[in-house]
Amino acid sequence: MLQIQTFDARAGGNVFYKALSHPLAAEGIARLYAKLAAAHGRVALYDPDGVAEALLALYPKPPALDSLFVHDSQAVGQLRAGLPARPITELARSEAAMVLVAAFEAGRLVERVGPFLPRGAHVLTLDEARLPSHLLTNPARYLDRLNFATNLAFFRDQDGLSTRLVSANYWAGYGARAVRLWLRLFDAAGTAVATWEEGLPDGPGGFAIDSRAVRARFGLPAFTGQLFLHAIGATGHDVVKYALDTYDSAGGPSLSCTHDANAWPSDRYAGLPAPRADERVVLWLQNSHAAPIPPGAVALDRMGAERPVALDREVGPFATVALDVGAMLAGVRWPAQVELRAGRHVVRPRYEVVRGGRTRIAHVNVERADLRPDPAIPTLPAELGRGYLLPFPVLEPARFRTIVQPTPMATSQASLPVRLDVFDAAGRKQAERFLG
Structure with a gap:
């Protein structure tokens, strides 16, 4: 680690x-x-x-x-x-x-x-x-957190699939002016293939960075890599937040949307699904640093099994590697959940589920290593409950099937009892089930 x-x-x-x-x-x-x-x-x-x-x-x-x-x-x-x-x-x-x-x-x-x-x-x-002064929001204090409003994003324009990063100049709401982005695109080998700047709208307007446009602008071959973003002139918030669309550039059925990568590398990540028999699940492992990830430093494990399987090869600086989850964890199938032991080498990575010519992309979730159960919780009045509330939409059952996979939010969690409550569009409770 x-x-x-x-x-x-x-x-x-x-x-x-x-x-x-x-x-x-x-x-x-x-x-x-x-x-x-x-x-x-x-x-x-x-x-x-x-x-x-x-x-x-x-x-x-x-x-x-x-x-x-x-x-x-x-x-x-x-x-x-x-x-x-x-x-x-x-x-x-x-x-x-x-x-x-x-x-x-x-x-x-x-x-x-x-x-x-x-x-x-x-x-x-x-x-x-030090970064050059023109890339600093506050040149007078180098380690001001606003000098490093940064993040990384999975970015691809290859095999008929493109990505579009969408965000807004929310810093304008804190009074920021003349905000701009410094951007660097790394290909799969970790080579910097493009570096440029883009100005953002003067007010709280939206902006988008499309992989097709970037590829055309710089005359790049097809690529799968990562985009480093650095906001200069930021005020009030030191992380670049965004949504990332993945779409079929030929108009096919593949379409996904995930949110930002979270700029802080973590020890472990949860929520990586094991593949069904007719699926391929690919974890896009992207080195967030200029030092190689050594062989054995990253591993996959079936959640709770404590039998991690390590990646046996090096991942170069800022490089991107596609890990076939089914190949690394032979015999582990859905609905099993896989844990990524990342050793703080990567920010929250994306995974891709390929099935029947259609691809869907989501991201794993951080398992916090700094959280512990509050010993005062059992002493609280019963009316306050003992759990965490997590709302999520249930789409029209006649047209859609909704699947939820509970994941631990901290490495200190040894069990994860879950109860589902279902409410209709008017907010009336329709069903309840305790899953154990």
Whole structure:
């Protein structure tokens, strides 16, 4: 599992993670590592904010680091990124020729540690990997969450199927002006095949990005990959929300709509259906980072079975791989549910169900690792109930069949009792069934 912190219920999203995982930051880190590699002598890492493990998880091939230093006395002796943490007061005796300060906006930090630097040592910081100022909503404060209003989207124009991303300039409702998107399209191999910007409507108007239009604009061959979106000028909300249509560009019967990917990679995802005997279920595994996913780091398991089957091959940086669920989990059939153990390598991925020449796309759901049952729940009055309410539409039964697959919302859930209540169009309760 990647040793990164992305999101928790109290603090929300981790801005440092977003700043470090941006595709342009990846290019900056590559340049930074090249400078470190050119150092003639030892390289030391100063980790003032405890981010060394995240840095080396996302960019795992730095030049050899000789030592690691901290200023938190309680952290001295701890292992960080495989190195024992030493006090900053020992840095001068390290004989390092190069010191990497693992921080953005590091000017004042560098000034403060100046007296502890080895004589003649050269200092580099993560500011080498900053985004250019014209891509920042607030250039005065680099780790402002609004500087990293980003997300990823499954994006395809291949085999007669196209995608259309639809959203709105909801930032205008918070007072934002001149909002624009910086976009980068990666193909299945993880190669950046197009980079461009698009301005959004001045008010709370809608916009769409269609894969056919993108393919024609840049003269691209057929592709299946992912689109990175970065909103500049955002106010009030630091995640790019969208709906994603998948449609048959030849007018066939395939049509699906899902919502945004959720910008935070998770440990596990639930809700991946096992295929019926006449179906093929494909999980589109899309690497969200510039580091390869190593063999064995991602696995599928029948929910609750605890017999995971690992993917035995590497997934390249920003690459897209189609996993055949039925082939990986032989004999597991609908209505079984499959769990994706993603190790924080991917944002919420899409899956595709192919049956009888028709394809349908949906996405799996995050299993939160930071939620625990509230011990006070059993003490609440009976009138308040003990469950979670989740409404969903039931379409006209004469024309449609509605199927619901309950999924756990947290890894702490060991059982999932469910009761279904059905209401008619007037809101009158028509039926109730406890499923166990």
